[in-house]
Amino acid sequence: MKAIVIGGGVIGAAVAYRLSEAGAKVVLAEAGRIAEGTSLTSFAWVSACEKIDSDSYYRLSLAGVAAHRELVSEFGERGTWYRRPGVIQWLEAGYEGLSLSKGPHEQKLTRLRALGYPAEAIGADELRRLEPGLRPDALSPDGVAIHYPEDGYVEAPIMIATLIEAAVKCFNLDLRIHTPVRRLLVSSGKATGVETVSGEILAADAVVNCAGRWANDVVGSADVAIPLAPTQGLIAYTPALGTAIHRVLRSPTVNVRSDGGGRLLLRANDLDETLSVQDKAQPDHPAARELARRLGELVPSLRGVEAEAVRMAIRPIPQGGLPCVGSIPGLGNYWVAVTHGGINTSAFIGLALRDEILHGRPAPEYSPFRPDRFFKAAA
Numbered sequence: 611m612k613a614i615v616i617g618g619g620v621i622g623a624a625v626a627y628r629l630s631e632a633g634a635k636v637v638l639a640e641a642g643r644i645a646e647g648t649s650l651t652s653f654a655w656v657s658a659c660e661k662i663d664s665d666s667y668y669r670l671s672l673a674g675v676a677a678h679r680e681l682v683s684e685f686g687e688r689g690t691w692y693r694r695p696g697v698i699q700w701l702e703a704g705y706e707g708l709s710l711s712k713g714p715h716e717q718k719l720t721r722l723r724a725l726g727y728p729a730e731a732i733g734a735d736e737l738r739r740l741e742p743g744l745r746p747d748a749l750s751p752d753g754v755a756i757h758y759p760e761d762g763y764v765e766a767p768i769m770i771a772t773l774i775e776a777a778v779k780c781f782n783l784d785l786r787i788h789t790p791v792r793r794l795l796v797s798s799g800k801a802t803g804v805e806t807v808s809g810e811i812l813a814a815d816a817v818v819n820c821a822g823r824w825a826n827d828v829v830g831s832a833d834v835a836i837p838l839a840p841t842q843g844l845i846a847y848t849p850a851l852g853t854a855i856h857r858v859l860r861s862p863t864v865n866v867r868s869d870g871g872g873r874l875l876l877r878a879n880d881l882d883e884t885l886s887v888q889d890k891a892q893p894d895h896p897a898a899r900e901l902a903r904r905l906g907e908l909v910p911s912l913r914g915v916e917a918e919a920v921r922m923a924i925r926p927i928p929q930g931g932l933p934c935v936g937s938i939p940g941l942g943n944y945w946v947a948v949t950h951g952g953i954n955t956s957a958f959i960g961l962a963l964r965d966e967i968l969h970g971r972p973a974p975e976y977s978p979f980r981p982d983r984f985f986k987a988a989a
């Protein structure tokens with residue numbers, strides 16, 4: 611089996627790794643360098659606790675978390691990219707992007723407990739004990755936050771680099787960087803490969819489109835385009851700081867987590883809504899300055915710290931907000947994986963598409979989230 615995976619983000623890396631590990635001859639075609647797309651600019655929270663209003667999305671998200679644990683354990687001491695310091699979410703905090711869990715917070719805790727999800731309510735004293743660097747009244751005396759002691763995040767560039775390096779070294783992955791794909795090649799209702807921008811034809815028995823927000827640009831035909839509803843996000847990075855923030859913080863004003871080396875990564879949903887595509891990703895961007903100001907309010911010793919770097923990215927969100935992973939009706943040998951929350955589910959998508967492509971066994975977790983929903987009328 612010869613497969614082409616388009617896109618060297620977190621999803622393309624996971625799919626290329628699992629397919630080549632299972633014996634497929636895989637070419638990974640990436641337009642630029644690997645890990646340069648949306649996966650580079652992500653809060654990268656890995657959890658299932660935001661999807662509890664939908665049984666199927668919760669089940670999928672749990673599978674995503676479990677697959678990350680499995681993947682890092684397979685890499686032993688080189689599996690360093692999945693960090694689980696715990697997450698603290700203030701009850702007043704906004705939810706991540708397209709969370710389905712927007713009911714009253716008491717309901718959220720009750721439901722999490724019923725599901726057996728590791729989560730506990732904490733008050734102001736416990737918050738001060740867990741995170742002594744925060745403003746003493748970061749939570750009001752009668753306030754409540756949820757502590758997810760087992761949640762964490764993925765350092766996506768490290769995950770991508772480690773998977774691709776292992777696949778190249780151990781399973782002969784053919785990595786083609788600076789190889790943008792121009793279009794999908796189709797014959798008798800089946801994908802037969804791709805043509806690159808330089809005109810090279812790469813033939814394959816399976817083509818997997820993992821180009822994220824660019825997924826429709828690489829196919830060269832509106833017939834197989836996935837309707838997308840992308841949104842823009844900004845992340846600001848502090849310089850290396852000597853301040854200990856131990857966990858991932860999802861406060862009402864700013865989300866904070868370590869970015870390694872003493873740096874902190876900052877973002878906020880309300881500030882993302884102020885962005886425009888013309889904006890330049892610079893440390894003096896008003897949203898970055900505001901994020902730094904909010905950090906100083908939350909952590910008094912960091913007042914006056916400014917953003918050292920800023921990145922902006924477009925979220926690859928299918929219309930309706932739900933994941934879109936699987937084959938397209940009427941087109942054989944072609945699969946697509948485009949989803950928000952793609953860090954969360956990336957390791958699982960690698961397993962799911964491997965089993966579907968090589969063994970004809972689609973993952974039941976993806977049954978409600980397949981591309982057919984966009985193509986029913988045409989099929």
Ligand SMILES: Cc1cc2nc3c(=O)[nH]c(=O)nc-3n(C[C@H](O)[C@H](O)[C@H](O)COP(=O)(O)OP(=O)(O)OC[C@H]3O[C@@H](n4cnc5c(N)ncnc54)[C@H](O)[C@@H]3O)c2cc1C
Binds near residue numbers: 618647649792827947
């Ligand atoms: C601000 C922000 C916060 C987020 N927070 C979270 C979170 O907390 N948890 C979570 O799970 N998700 C989060 N996400 C979403 C998550 O980051 C994405 O869903 C995920 O990174 C998508 O990965 P991908 O591999 O599909 O896309 P990408 O990482 O964008 O990879 C696609 C690749 O395709 C390549 N490509 C493009 N065109 C071509 C071409 N013509 N030929 C070949 N290659 C091509 C690109 O160069 C790129 O490397 C967040 C996103 C943003 C922006």
